[in-house]
Amino acid sequence: MDINLNDLLRKYKSHPYEDHKIDAPHTGLVFFKVRDGQEVAGPSGQWLQKPGTLLYILERENNPKRMYSAFTGRVAGLRAGLEGSFVQAGEQLLTIQHRLNRDEIIDRILRDVLQVFRAPQRARYFFTPETVTFLEKKTDKGLPIAPGDEIIIMSLMKRDSFLPYEGAPGIIYKVYFQQGDLVEQDSPLFGVCPPEKLPFVQKVIQRIRTEWDD
Amino acid sequence: MDQNYILDSGKYLSGLQDRIIYLGDVKGGLEWGHLQDLLNEVQKIRRNIFEFQEKELLRQIRNLEDRISFFEARVAEGLTPIEVVNIARSVQRFTLQDILENVYDSFTELGGEGDCNIDPAVLVARATISRRVKNRIYFHQVMVIGHEKGKGEEFRNGGSAKPWGNEKALRYMKVAEAEGIPIHSYIFTPGAYPTEDYPGAAQQIARNLYQMAKLRVPVVAFISEGGSGGAEAIGLADIRLMASRGYYSVISPEGAAAIEGHIKEGEQLPRKLVEHCAEQLKITAQDNLSLKTIDRIVEEPPLGARKEDFAFFRRLRYEIIRATDEVVLKTKSFRAFRVYALKRQAMETENGICEEFRLYINWSLSDSEKARLLENRSRKYRNMGHGYNELRQSVVSRLAQAGDTAKQSYYDIRYGLLRHHSRSVQKILEEVSSEGFIFLKTVTEPMRAAYDFVFPKPETPTRTELSTPVRRSIFVEEWEQYISPLANEDRTVTCPNAEKYGCRDLWVPDLYGEFCGVCPSCGHHFPLEYQWYLENLFDKGSVREFNQHIASTNPLNFHGLDAKLKKAVERTNRHSALITFGAEVHGVKLIVAMLYSNFRSGTVGAAEGEKFVRACDKARTTRRPFLAYIHTTGGIRIHEGTLGVIQMPRCTLAVREYIDSGGLYMVVYDNNSYAGPVASFLGCSPYQVGIRSSRIGFAGPRVIRETTGADVPPDYHSAKNALKRGHIQGIWDRRDFRKNLFEAMMTMGSPHLYYK
Numbered sequence: 001m002d003i004n005l006n007d008l009l010r011k012y013k014s015h016p017y018e019d020h021k022i023d024a025p026h027t028g029l030v031f032f033k034v035r036d037g038q039e040v041a042g043p044s045g046q047w048l049q050k051p052g053t054l055l056y057i058l059e060r061e062n063n064p065k066r067m068y069s070a071f072t073g074r075v076a077g078l079r080a081g082l083e084g085s086f087v088q089a090g091e092q093l094l095t096i097q098h099r100l101n102r103d104e105i106i107d108r109i110l111r112d113v114l115q116v117f118r119a120p121q122r123a124r125y126f127f128t129p130e131t132v133t134f135l136e137k138k139t140d141k142g143l144p145i146a147p148g149d150e151i152i153i154m155s156l157m158k159r160d161s162f163l164p165y166e167g168a169p170g171i172i173y174k175v176y177f178q179q180g181d182l183v184e185q186d187s188p189l190f191g192v193c194p195p196e197k198l199p200f201v202q203k204v205i206q207r208i209r210t211e212w213d214d
Numbered sequence: 215m216d217q218n219y220i221l222d223s224g225k226y227l228s229g230l231q232d233r234i235i236y237l238g239d240v241k242g243g244l245e246w247g248h249l250q251d252l253l254n255e256v257q258k259i260r261r262n263i264f265e266f267q268e269k270e271l272l273r274q275i276r277n278l279e280d281r282i283s284f285f286e287a288r289v290a291e292g293l294t295p296i297e298v299v300n301i302a303r304s305v306q307r308f309t310l311q312d313i314l315e316n317v318y319d320s321f322t323e324l325g326g327e328g329d330c331n332i333d334p335a336v337l338v339a340r341a342t343i344s345r346r347v348k349n350r351i352y353f354h355q356v357m358v359i360g361h362e363k364g365k366g367e368e369f370r371n372g373g374s375a376k377p378w379g380n381e382k383a384l385r386y387m388k389v390a391e392a393e394g395i396p397i398h399s400y401i402f403t404p405g406a407y408p409t410e411d412y413p414g415a416a417q418q419i420a421r422n423l424y425q426m427a428k429l430r431v432p433v434v435a436f437i438s439e440g441g442s443g444g445a446e447a448i449g450l451a452d453i454r455l456m457a458s459r460g461y462y463s464v465i466s467p468e469g470a471a472a473i474e475g476h477i478k479e480g481e482q483l484p485r486k487l488v489e490h491c492a493e494q495l496k497i498t499a500q501d502n503l504s505l506k507t508i509d510r511i512v513e514e515p516p517l518g519a520r521k522e523d524f525a526f527f528r529r530l531r532y533e534i535i536r537a538t539d540e541v542v543l544k545t546k547s548f549r550a551f552r553v554y555a556l557k558r559q560a561m562e563t564e565n566g567i568c569e570e571f572r573l574y575i576n577w578s579l580s581d582s583e584k585a586r587l588l589e590n591r592s593r594k595y596r597n598m599g600h601g602y603n604e605l606r607q608s609v610v611s612r613l614a615q616a617g618d619t620a621k622q623s624y625y626d627i628r629y630g631l632l633r634h635h636s637r638s639v640q641k642i643l644e645e646v647s648s649e650g651f652i653f654l655k656t657v658t659e660p661m662r663a664a665y666d667f668v669f670p671k672p673e674t675p676t677r678t679e680l681s682t683p684v685r686r687s688i689f690v691e692e693w694e695q696y697i698s699p700l701a702n703e704d705r706t707v708t709c710p711n712a713e714k715y716g717c718r719d720l721w722v723p724d725l726y727g728e729f730c731g732v733c734p735s736c737g738h739h740f741p742l743e744y745q746w747y748l749e750n751l752f753d754k755g756s757v758r759e760f761n762q763h764i765a766s767t768n769p770l771n772f773h774g775l776d777a778k779l780k781k782a783v784e785r786t787n788r789h790s791a792l793i794t795f796g797a798e799v800h801g802v803k804l805i806v807a808m809l810y811s812n813f814r815s816g817t818v819g820a821a822e823g824e825k826f827v828r829a830c831d832k833a834r835t836t837r838r839p840f841l842a843y844i845h846t847t848g849g850i851r852i853h854e855g856t857l858g859v860i861q862m863p864r865c866t867l868a869v870r871e872y873i874d875s876g877g878l879y880m881v882v883y884d885n886n887s888y889a890g891p892v893a894s895f896l897g898c899s900p901y902q903v904g905i906r907s908s909r910i911g912f913a914g915p916r917v918i919r920e921t922t923g924a925d926v927p928p929d930y931h932s933a934k935n936a937l938k939r940g941h942i943q944g945i946w947d948r949r950d951f952r953k954n955l956f957e958a959m960m961t962m963g964s965p966h967l968y969y970k
Contacts, residue, residue, distance in 0.1 A: 026719075045925070047927045060719070061704075062704065062705030063706040063719060065708055
């Protein structure tokens, strides 16, 4: 196994954040509305219609533009020295450190390890009935899959077509959609884990679930 | 024996308990007068009923009843408007089902029963009501349509009709019309359920009003809880009765308090403010009678009628029959009605409500009576809701008004009589020519020449001109002459869609000048002042305003409105939120009514209603197309109470008469258009269009959230979604407004229009 479990966990434990650098989108005078270390919220509401915390105002040609946080996290590396001064486009103003929760870390690890099968078109997707029956049993073994297997039905404009799986053989480890969901193009449908990596993945997830404190 | 007295006492105590709870409902809680203690006492006696001797139990009950009666008398003495609202909302109040069971002899519910219904809040029934005349029983068939609040049944939504419920009501109104039976509508609604799902709350109410305006059967309405637009959906009636402890209002007192007090969403409403608003809105039966928005009051017991008040049902039965008689008799002859009215009055003075009627009136109408019924209805609504001021007019305006009367005769002759003959002659000539009798050509040619001389072809543009380039474009000559004052700033603005589509910042002089307030990247329309449209939409110098002297006022003496009106007048130099004018587009004359945002957010009150009705009439008389351009409307002006609400049926009726006469009525929504006007005289138009980036709907997001408990997406009211739902028929770019309007006038409308 080329990934060391302890290293992986240590990496996330030492810095359980995802850093989002916030740059000035264009030139202008900058006026900060947050301070270093302040907790900020990302957009909220069912349709993300409520903007996040106001981070700063960027004024160009008498047009004060209010810039809101797109992430939830903590402000770090605020360049307070730039307050009231003229900045160039692309100049880094601050960083938002988003603390990763248990599910996000698992998701990241799985993304590294699994081979993701994506939706070729915006359509409704279903598993074949046999696959559904297998998945409903919730066995620990997982559903084995090989290239050319037709386990997914794409339903578009009242036409149902079988999609052959293309990729390395393995076991369907994670399903990213519900039966009959409308899935956007290129969104993940399921992730396949090579059989040899399966014990490792299960172990990692088990460790994170028990050890990680949200 | 013992068991019997206990059984009776148990029932009696249960009744007392209900009376206490009802008192609590009226006073807004059991804290008042220590009602809770009284209730505890009753419950205690009920629990320990077997421990009492008969005498002791009766003494206790009598004591309790005396105390409750005392409280009831005290409450009834000084009922405040908010307490009247509480009565109308109480679960113990009578509902439509009680009326159907007690007022009508038999009934069959149509379109579903109970929760198995397309909308359980709207109940429709085919019912029979009887009257005794000289010991003979006569039966009348009627269609009963109304709201059913239910007694605590959640699926009824408290009588809030959904759009499909109102659609059901309309369907059965048409059935009644086909069968020639009167309609009795019973209004028990706090307001319509605010959803835009097809057919849409506002649009369906508008359709109902449009149809009811000319429904060829008598309609009698009874109002117990009349919540604004929801009430109007079935309330356009020939006679409107109202329960003495009911309320009829433009908005709920709570809604008014939230607006007046600028209360933020989720914050507690101050009780005093709600009470104050209930008082200011003039919502009681007496208030409405003095405002002439209802015709008669049906008396209830002092604290309101409940489901077992059989005397009230007798009175209601009498009143509803009497009202239907009155509507029918008014369509017959004045003399017959007078005779009847005198007899009825005598009868009433002698006996109060009586079981026996002196006359049997057949409720079916002949064709001429139906025509008179519609005339009466039209007259009735035109005479309602006159809460405006007429300022002193200049001599020129008065002369113009006098000229209108002369114009009417001119248009009748020019485009009525002569046009009719001209068409007949033309038809004969065409028929004769098409026979191919070539030898007749020598005869018909001089006749045609003579005809063309007498009836010269109007010099108006025709459709063929559309294919040629438009001579006057807003981008070449006219636009340059008017520049929005918004453009006089040296700064940039950001398009709201910048994040989504990557629109660049826009320099204000460019945006409000060359770009006509439209983002060149995504087409988002920034709001522009109404003057821009006055200058750019119509031919230069063609705008002629009329009825400027009709001014908004404060008919209910609503606290603080005078100052607000004064401020609006100072700011706009106008006296109402509606501008009515005649104008031309590429030489085609039209009449325009424009609601604009600067004056009380484009809200409609009595003055705006009156101006709209007059504009409709002017368009009808002069046979011109009629455009309602809605720069912005915030709904009915709440400060004018039901005088504002009544503008909904009133203006819809005027629109209906205009359309029926062959007119072309178009509505163009811009910026924000919400509530009452959309749910009546705007929403009823067959041609409704939205300008890009406009929002159209019944209730705003906050009201929807507070009423339904569900949030709506940010683009819920967008023109695009309104188009998807079928509420509007198209979306126009502001820059194409003039071109599209001209094309619409050329392609739509009947041959009745003067230029066709």
